[in-house]
Amino acid sequence: MTIDLPTPDNALKIGTRGSPLALAQANETRDRLARAWDLPYEAFTIVVIKTTGDKIIDRPLKEVGGKGLFTKEIEEALLSGEIDLAVHSTKDMPVEQPCGLLLNTYLPREDVRDAFISPGGLTLADLPDGAVVGTSSLRRRAQLSNRRPDLKIVEFRGNLQTRLKKLEDGVAEATFLAMAGLNRLNLEDVPRTAIDVNDMLPAVGQGAIGIERRGDDARVGDMLAAIHDEETGHRLAAERAFLAALDGSCETPIAGLATLTGGSVALRGEVLRPDGSERIDDTEEAPLEDAGAMGEALGKRLLDRAGEGFFDWR
Numbered sequence: 463m464t465i466d467l468p469t470p471d472n473a474l475k476i477g478t479r480g481s482p483l484a485l486a487q488a489n490e491t492r493d494r495l496a497r498a499w500d501l502p503y504e505a506f507t508i509v510v511i512k513t514t515g516d517k518i519i520d521r522p523l524k525e526v527g528g529k530g531l532f533t534k535e536i537e538e539a540l541l542s543g544e545i546d547l548a549v550h551s552t553k554d555m556p557v558e559q560p561c562g563l564l565l566n567t568y569l570p571r572e573d574v575r576d577a578f579i580s581p582g583g584l585t586l587a588d589l590p591d592g593a594v595v596g597t598s599s600l601r602r603r604a605q606l607s608n609r610r611p612d613l614k615i616v617e618f619r620g621n622l623q624t625r626l627k628k629l630e631d632g633v634a635e636a637t638f639l640a641m642a643g644l645n646r647l648n649l650e651d652v653p654r655t656a657i658d659v660n661d662m663l664p665a666v667g668q669g670a671i672g673i674e675r676r677g678d679d680a681r682v683g684d685m686l687a688a689i690h691d692e693e694t695g696h697r698l699a700a701e702r703a704f705l706a707a708l709d710g711s712c713e714t715p716i717a718g719l720a721t722l723t724g725g726s727v728a729l730r731g732e733v734l735r736p737d738g739s740e741r742i743d744d745t746e747e748a749p750l751e752d753a754g755a756m757g758e759a760l761g762k763r764l765l766d767r768a769g770e771g772f773f774d775w776r
């Protein structure tokens with residue numbers, strides 16, 4: 463295969479948000495591409511793009527509304543040719559991409575678990591009755607309310623550093639973060655305990671870096687093929703088809719995690735009422751090639767069992 467590789471004079475442009483986590487993910491992508499194709503770092507430039515979600519930091523995202531708050535400007539830059547590929551946290555990605563764009567390259571997945579973060583070194587089970595916990599995630603809020611209706615949950619937005627500062631300031635006694643984010647930022651000092659996935663099922667796509675590109679850009683497609691992780695790809699095919707069937711937006715508490723055993727993919731999915739008063743979960747398994755169809759079937763089954771109005775606030 464001969465492909466026209468980028469050079470320092472004609473560098474490949476990698477688009478990303480500007481948060482420390484987003485930059486770490488863009489750097490990992492650049493490192494893997496440089497190694498896979500034996501290119502110098504200078505053959506890539508990292509282009510930081512500010513998204514609507516980054517600009518609005520004082521309101522819960524569900525009030526701002528809509529999907530793609532963290533992706534719109536980045537996808538516009540891809541379509542206009544301002545960047546050649548975009549690096550995302552898959553968990554933040556809508557299930558469908560705009561016409562002309564493809565999201566099907568995934569790097570090897572990090573730890574998928576949520577972390578319980580408490581400066582006092584507490585675990586979830588130790589939290590005293592009525593304790594205040596901060597989170598901006600509807601899924602975590604619903605899962606926590608389901609297990610511990612006694613806790614008081616407060617809104618906690620901002621990037622990882624902002625949230626850690628809020629804990630230091632005593633705004634809440636504990637919060638949750640993805641293990642993947644802590645690991646990618648080498649935040650060994652942050653007091654955390656990893657939560658078993660059976661106690662708190664992660665978000666679809668959690669821990670996976672996804673790379674988006676123009677569908678007609680064969681050169682970038684070839685370059686990305688060298689760093690794609692097949693196993694993560696199969697897991698994400700199941701999880702994202704599950705999410706799509708449930709019409710998951712940031713307004714619905716949904717969790718889902720696929721694992722591979724031998725030649726098959728197993729998926730566990732969960733939906734909750736926003737107030738945590740009810741939780742429905744189920745599992746399904748299929749051969750690898752049926753990952754998408756299986757995910758969709760499980761999503762439809764949960765939707766059926768949930769019935770109309772399940773996700774409404776009350």
Ligand SMILES: NCc1[nH]cc(CCC(=O)O)c1CC(=O)O
Pocket residue numbers: 551552553554638639640642643667668669670671
């Ligand atoms: N919604 C923000 C977000 N998107 C991805 C991650 C963590 C990294 C990942 O899951 O890949 C986080 C922060 C968090 O949930 O703690």
